[in-house]
Amino acid sequence: MITPFQTRFIHILLADDDEDDRFLIKEAFQRQFTNCQVSTVDNGEELLVFLNDYDQDEAFNRQLPDLILLDLNMPRLDGRNALKVIKQNPAWRHIPIIIMTTSDASPDIELSYLNGANSFITKPATFQQLTHVASVIGQYWFDIVTTCNHTVEK
Amino acid sequence: MKALTRYLPDQARQRIAIGFITAMLLIAIGFGLSFYSYNRHNQDNSLSRRTDFVINDLNEILSLLKDVETGARGFVLTQDSIYLETHQAALPVLPKHLKHLNELIVDNPAQKQRFDSLGKLVQANIYRTNQLIVLSPTRGNWTQVKSYLLLGKMRMDDARRLVAAMISVERALTQTHDQQANQSFNTTIITILLLSVLTFIVLIVSYNVLEAELTHRQRVEDQLRGYEAELKAKIQQLETSNEELERFAFVASHDLQEPLRKIQSFGSILQQRSQQSADAETGEYMSKIMQSAERMSKMIKDLLHFSRLSAGLGSEQKTIRLNDLVRRILADKELQIKGLNAKVDVGDLPVIKGIPFQIEQLFTNLIANALKFIRPGVAPRIQIKAETIDGNLYPELVSGQAYTRIMVSDNGIGFDEKYLTHIFQIFQRLHSKTTYEGTGIGLAICKRVIQTHKGHITAISQPGQGAVFIIILPEYQQSLQAYDNPIPNEVYSYPVS
Numbered sequence: 031m032i033t034p035f036q037t038r039f040i041h042i043l044l045a046d047d048d049e050d051d052r053f054l055i056k057e058a059f060q061r062q063f064t065n066c067q068v069s070t071v072d073n074g075e076e077l078l079v080f081l082n083d084y085d086q087d088e089a090f091n092r093q094l095p096d097l098i099l100l101d102l103n104m105p106r107l108d109g110r111n112a113l114k115v116i117k118q119n120p121a122w123r124h125i126p127i128i129i130m131t132t133s134d135a136s137p138d139i140e141l142s143y144l145n146g147a148n149s150f151i152t153k154p155a156t157f158q159q160l161t162h163v164a165s166v167i168g169q170y171w172f173d174i175v176t177t178c179n180h181t182v183e184k
Numbered sequence: 185m186k187a188l189t190r191y192l193p194d195q196a197r198q199r200i201a202i203g204f205i206t207a208m209l210l211i212a213i214g215f216g217l218s219f220y221s222y223n224r225h226n227q228d229n230s231l232s233r234r235t236d237f238v239i240n241d242l243n244e245i246l247s248l249l250k251d252v253e254t255g256a257r258g259f260v261l262t263q264d265s266i267y268l269e270t271h272q273a274a275l276p277v278l279p280k281h282l283k284h285l286n287e288l289i290v291d292n293p294a295q296k297q298r299f300d301s302l303g304k305l306v307q308a309n310i311y312r313t314n315q316l317i318v319l320s321p322t323r324g325n326w327t328q329v330k331s332y333l334l335l336g337k338m339r340m341d342d343a344r345r346l347v348a349a350m351i352s353v354e355r356a357l358t359q360t361h362d363q364q365a366n367q368s369f370n371t372t373i374i375t376i377l378l379l380s381v382l383t384f385i386v387l388i389v390s391y392n393v394l395e396a397e398l399t400h401r402q403r404v405e406d407q408l409r410g411y412e413a414e415l416k417a418k419i420q421q422l423e424t425s426n427e428e429l430e431r432f433a434f435v436a437s438h439d440l441q442e443p444l445r446k447i448q449s450f451g452s453i454l455q456q457r458s459q460q461s462a463d464a465e466t467g468e469y470m471s472k473i474m475q476s477a478e479r480m481s482k483m484i485k486d487l488l489h490f491s492r493l494s495a496g497l498g499s500e501q502k503t504i505r506l507n508d509l510v511r512r513i514l515a516d517k518e519l520q521i522k523g524l525n526a527k528v529d530v531g532d533l534p535v536i537k538g539i540p541f542q543i544e545q546l547f548t549n550l551i552a553n554a555l556k557f558i559r560p561g562v563a564p565r566i567q568i569k570a571e572t573i574d575g576n577l578y579p580e581l582v583s584g585q586a587y588t589r590i591m592v593s594d595n596g597i598g599f600d601e602k603y604l605t606h607i608f609q610i611f612q613r614l615h616s617k618t619t620y621e622g623t624g625i626g627l628a629i630c631k632r633v634i635q636t637h638k639g640h641i642t643a644i645s646q647p648g649q650g651a652v653f654i655i656i657l658p659e660y661q662q663s664l665q666a667y668d669n670p671i672p673n674e675v676y677s678y679p680v681s
Contacts, residue, residue: 054449157452
């Protein structure tokens with residue numbers, strides 16, 4: 031287990047329609063980082079609802095998620111459109127979005143980056159690989175990269 | 185006519201041509217005969233008119249002779265010159281009639297002879313009546329007058345007989361002539377009738393042949409149309425089923441990956457746990473599960489790759505410099521080549537037209553195979569060279585068309601040629617998974633690429649003797665001058681020592 035690089039609490043929002051994937055990804059991140067909270071939603075619509083309601087939730091210290099993990103193929107509102115909506119919203123577009131999907135088709139990759147995705151990761155096959163991905167993501171986004179301070183001014 | 189000759193088969197064309205030519209000839213003959221017959225008819229008409237003239241002249245001459253005779257007789261009896269008037273009037277007219285008659289009968293010798301006799305008779309009578317007129321006033325020699333009168337009567341009788349004979353001859357002549365003319369007219373009519381009937385028959389036969397031919401052609405065309413429609417429907421059906429199949433392969437392999445990934449993910453968690461719990465048997469089974477899952481995952485990925493290849497994504501044809509392409513592939517495999525101490529010789533390769541990523545896949549697979557199936561203890565040696573051949577060398581190609589033959593040869597383990605078709609099929613392998621890794625998709629992809637490029641792929645090999653993979657692609661026709669910025673294709677070896 032890797033020690034967290036920041037003392038502050040890290041909030042990751044995961045949007046995936048597959049229950050097993052939600053479990054595995056959440057597990058992988060929480061095994062890597064003790065100070066990490068992974069919230070999950072089932073689809074794009076719920077994701078937008080979650081972002082809208084962030085300031086109602088005291089538990090996250092009035093913070094937007096530090097990172098969004100987004101699946102592309104989801105019912106109701108899929109990841110492609112959710113990505114567009116988030117990246118076009120001035121209040122949300124600073125949040126790093128990592129596409130985590132089974133697809134490795136080049137149109138999906140290209141379109142995701144064009145619409146403002148920060149990374150594109152094809153879901154790894156084994157749990158070991160997944161924990162490795164989780165640790166790299168954590169190291170990169172919460173240690174190496176300086177992200178915005180997203181405390182909401184009231 | 186030209187349109188007909190273009191579409192009709194030779195035999196029918198000949199028959200129809202003969203039919204029409206015959207009909208035209210018959211019509212021409214009919215026309216000629218009609219013209220001839222018309223001319224004959226005209227001639228006959230003028231002939232009978234001449235006969236009329238002749239008879240007229242003869243009667244006129246006879247009548248004039250009578251006038252001369254009766255005038256003379258009257259004068260002799262009465263000595264009144266009033267009787268001489270008719271005599272005097274007839275005298276100048278007679279020679280005119282004689283001359284006219286002579287012209288009319290000059291070509292008939294028998295009549296001419298009679299005419300001459302008649303002419304002499306007329307001359308003699310005129311002379312005699314003149315003598316009589318001179319002699320009579322004297323009245324002295326009555327006996328002489330009497331004999332003169334008797335002679336006149338005899339001569340008149342002779343003249344009458346002659347004229348009657350001539351008229352009857354002329355009449356007979358006209359009659360035979362008319363008969364002949366009638367006969368020939370009848371035969372002409374019959375001939376023309378026959379010709380017309382024959383023309384009709386020929387035309388009807390020709391029409392029938394033409395109609396039969398056209399009907400036959402129409403039937404053949406309808407049949408062809410039917411076949412065409414059938415073929416189009418079949419092609420569409422094939423295209424649809426092919427599309428469905430490719431889509432199926434894509435969807436199936438894509439969706440198959442999903443549960444497999446779960447097996448692998450949760451399996452790996454279990455595997456970790458079994459390692460911690462130190463249960464050796466469980467660990468072994470878990471690793472078998474994981475190996476199988478990984479193998480299946482690879483196959484699914486290959487299948488996906490294969491189906492994408494045939495789906496023709498990004499399948500735009502471009503000019504490809506094979507030397508550049510091969511150089512790039514070799515650069516990618518530099519580490520492996522150096523590690524194996526392999527020597528790769530690349531000859532002068534042509535510029536071809538093809539789908540770049542597919543052609544790259546083709547050469548990557550062939551070179552990877554050559555570097556994979558090596559003989560232990562023998563430094564791998566790979567040769568890539570090209571040449572131009574004609575399509576008649578291989579039955580799979582179009583004869584008379586130029587092709588580029590590229591040969592990738594190695595000195596590896598080779599294979600038995602009875603497996604030649606086997607090795608190009610998807611997921612077919614000649615060796616166990618443990619000896620040589622891979623799912624058996626490489627050469628299947630090569631074959632697919634070659635098929636989309638309308639070429640041919642085959643191989644020559646013997647176990648332990650190395651293998652030569654032969655790929656044949658249509659030769660690139662565009663002149664090299666059109667190619668911008670040409671770089672000479674030098675022969676090079678890899679690695680450079």
